[in-house]
Amino acid sequence: MAMLTVLRWMKIADVTMHGFRSTFYDWAAECTRYPNEMAEMALAHTVDDKG
Numbered sequence: 864m865a866m867l868t869v870l871r872w873m874k875i876a877d878v879t880m881h882g883f884r885s886t887f888y889d890w891a892a893e894c895t896r897y898p899n900e901m902a903e904m905a906l907a908h909t910v911d912d913k914g
């Protein structure tokens with residue numbers, strides 16, 4: 864919600880949060896050596912720490 868609020872404050876209506884998430888995921892896959900699971904964790908709303 865914070866990023867969506869910033870976009871509204873900036874009066875940017877033609878951008879979605881999906882685009883930011885997708886861009887981050889693509890960047891992480893193409894430009895880093897971290898496994899895909901790490902990108903998923905970074906994009907998660909919560910991190911499950913049961914272990």
